Amino acid sequence: xxxxxxxxxxxxxxxxxxxxxxxxxxxxxxxxxxxxxxxxxxxxxxxxxxxxxxxxxxxxxxxxxxxxxxxxxxxxxxxxxxxxxxxxxxxxxxxxxxxxxxxxxxxxxxxxxxxxxxxxxxxxxxxxxxxxxxxxxxxxxxxxxxxxxxxxxxxxxxxxxxxxxxxxxxxxxxxxxxxxxxxxxxxxxxxxxxxxxxxxxxxxxxxxxxxxxxxxxxxxxxxxxxxxxxxxxxxxxxxxxxxxxxxxxxxxxxxxxxxxxxxxxxxxxxxxxxxxxxxxxxxxxxxxxxxxxxxxxxxxxxxxxxxxxxxxxxxxxxxxxxxxxxxxxxxxxxxxxxxxxxxxxxxxxxxxxxxxxxxxxxxxxxxxxxxxxxxxxxxxxxx
Numbered sequence: 081x082x083x084x085x086x087x088x089x090x091x092x093x094x095x096x097x098x099x100x101x102x103x104x105x106x107x108x109x110x111x112x113x114x115x116x117x118x119x120x121x122x123x124x125x126x127x128x129x130x131x132x133x134x135x136x137x138x139x140x141x142x143x144x145x146x147x148x149x150x151x152x153x154x155x156x157x158x159x160x161x162x163x164x165x166x167x168x169x170x171x172x173x174x175x176x177x178x179x180x181x182x183x184x185x186x187x188x189x190x191x192x193x194x195x196x197x198x199x200x201x202x203x204x205x206x207x208x209x210x211x212x213x214x215x216x217x218x219x220x221x222x223x224x225x226x227x228x229x230x231x232x233x234x235x236x237x238x239x240x241x242x243x244x245x246x247x248x249x250x251x252x253x254x255x256x257x258x259x260x261x262x263x264x265x266x267x268x269x270x271x272x273x274x275x276x277x278x279x280x281x282x283x284x285x286x287x288x289x290x291x292x293x294x295x296x297x298x299x300x301x302x303x304x305x306x307x308x309x310x311x312x313x314x315x316x317x318x319x320x321x322x323x324x325x326x327x328x329x330x331x332x333x334x335x336x337x338x339x340x341x342x343x344x345x346x347x348x349x350x351x352x353x354x355x356x357x358x359x360x361x362x363x364x365x366x367x368x369x370x371x372x373x374x375x376x377x378x379x380x381x382x383x384x385x386x387x388x389x390x391x392x393x394x395x396x397x398x399x400x401x402x403x404x405x406x407x408x409x410x411x412x413x414x415x416x417x418x419x420x421x422x423x424x425x426x427x428x429x430x431x432x433x434x435x436x437x438x439x440x441x442x443x444x445x446x447x448x449x450x451x452x453x454x455x456x457x458x459x460x461x462x463x
Contacts, residue, residue, distance in 0.1 A: 146360015158334025207423025347407025
């Protein structure tokens, strides 16, 4: 564990009551041109139809070379009215359409029905035939059907299947923190799709581990990038992206969610990310601490007012701490969980766990009594 705050029971975004996560992983073909290494991950604030029971939410952009659909409506109304899905860059459209179709099937009155789903992406073209658009509506439906509470699979799974982080195999990572504010206890959970960063900047719990590995274990045959010099998921300086989803059960309003979303960037910075020019670093935070919000569907809202709870702004800083720590650990967990994977242009090697642990131990930044949620090694900690 990194940081000093306690984790939730699972050390995952699903420690926030009601939050569900599902994956659909798509792997086909031998390494080389045409290899398929991709998928879909979904995050649901609760098990019901989210359009009928929205939650307060807000986004933030560290660097905008990426896509997360539906954000204009989130900004406008301050609410999340759909599941959140994460996939590869060229599969955003089909996943968005699948979320609409799923919500339409759930709609009690389909006349006048509309949704603007939130679907985010990072580019997996080093390992995956991204241009082949191999993700289908059935894969999005499978991820939705898989969505559940409990432990969350990490690493090369779901939307993170083909992703590269700081020059090593990356993907999905998650973590949580529990904070006490006055007499109340709140949970903050984070899930990332990590496909960003430069190896020389990789820092784990304050230790510059990336520098120790240099150009060993390149993420591609020559370690230099995709043909034509395009960014390659973090293996080229300035390439790659990261999506961060923040959830909390604290009673926050939309503006407060925006403040939480901003702090995800500080967690990224602690691992060495800087929001490079070619990086799409997009964050979304939602809060489930207020129930009974209006549906926003035209002609179906009957309530004129709704009673809300709000955390007093002067007490919000512990939640900021939680977001920073959980984001940092989620990135580290994605690296610790991911295993070496060969794909379209070459092989993305896993972070050498034992060597990393040895460096952390030598620096006094390791707590050997607390295994990572992934179970692949001992947990880094703050000294």
